[in-house]
Amino acid sequence: MSNQPPALGAFLGASLRRQLLLAYRRPVDTINPLLFFLLVVTLFPLGIGPDPAQLAEFAPGILWIVALLASLMAAEGMFRQDYEDGSLEQLLLSPQPLYLASLTYTAAHWLVTGVPLTLLSPLFATMLQLPVAALPVLLLSMALGTAILSLVGSIGAALTVSLKRGGMLISLIIVPLYIPVLIFAAGAVRFAAEGFDPAPQLLLLAGMLSLAVALAPFAISAGLRISVDAG
Amino acid sequence: MWTWFHKLGSPPWMYRISGRILAILLPLTIAMLVVGAVWGLLYAPMDFKQGNSFRIIYFHVPASVVALAGYYVMAVAGAVSLIWRMKMAEVAMKCAAPVGAALTFLSLLSGAIWGKPTWGTYWVWDARITSMLILFFLYLGVIVLYQAYENKEAAGKACAVLSLVGMVNIPIIYKSVDWWYSLHQPATIRFTEESAMHSSMLQPLLLMILAFYCLFTCALLLNMRSELLRRGASTSWVRGLAVN
């Protein structure tokens, strides 16, 4: 019983590595949101017509709505496996701060869904006729925005992980909280596409990200404790 | 000194006191609603721009104001229940959600009906209306999350966390929706609220807002009484009620 707990840095590194390894072993779960992104982006020109001017006008909104839905889809399963096999309970019993441990889950989720979405977004943006000048802003807004989506999505995932039908519930809980990200991120891309300065929106996104990093782990840890106690 | 705080946590005491409060507050609320409505509908002067349709303000604005305040009441009750593990605060939080959702619904519906004579259409993606719609979703999220948990203790805690997250987000959501609307605002639609209201129009409105706050309190207390009875179904104080 006198085993020293591992140092905090080593613990967090190991936790993050474990999440990423699990994601690597189940590549379908990682690829699914990206395929979903591609599929829905394909649906829009079919639904609203192929006119390039019209597509370019709607592109910022379309890209961001689809990225939001893809992130939401991936958030649902974030804690599911660890809840079912008991690792989550182990984590709660461990002496390490849950605040930081829950951040590793979020970081892994962002690395596995947010970063690929960000990297692929210029491809989809080109398909939707978004002006090339707006691509750097799109990349930056995606990198910042998907990180916020991962943090907020983790709150919903932590609160619903013990429920049988958490899937529909998490969208109802989380989508209203995603709205500011959608407004400012799509607004930044739209500004860039129309030749205005998108810096204010990007700075607001960065501010929201700092707020979310500071506060969301409290809600995530509280949600995980409630879910493990309820199950 | 803290005895009142401990008493607040006692269901039979709360049940008795809320009964006494309601005996006074309920008739007062109904009287204020009737007086405010008659004053606003029949005696307040007509708005020269919007004509008589502006009288909808006497229902729409109070419902909106109290619906938003209700979310804060719910979230603060949730925080109290989490921090001090106070059961009564959890009951208050759970009971505030449907009342707030109903008022938000009233605000949305009256806003839509008001939109027809003012804007010529029932629904406009106006900043205020959109914010109220999001508030409605936030309320629904709390209600549905509570229903989804079978373990009601966990349900209370989960909803408290969710309502706190919502409370932190409400100012951000409102500001972002305002910014979004100012960016996309069509030039043809102008809301007439910039013009200051004449006091003869404002007085019935203030009375109605006060009446709706009292209505919220009454509905909250009534819901809490019902919930307290249900939670304490097997305790002696509830059985004692049945004898009388």
Place this chain on the structure above:
Amino acid sequence: MDGHGVYVWSVVVVSVLVCAGLLVLPARSARRFIAGLSEGEAPAPQAAPSVRIEEVNNAPGS
């Protein structure tokens, strides 16, 4: 009310319905619960009628 009467009065009707519902539904649910207790049945916390009333009570916009 010069053509706007339909809108104003429909808002009044809806408001009265919502306000009345907010006050009447929980009061009725509590009264029924006490009535159920005094009928002498063993008070079960999750009795069928009380659950039904609670659902009605929680319906949004009721």
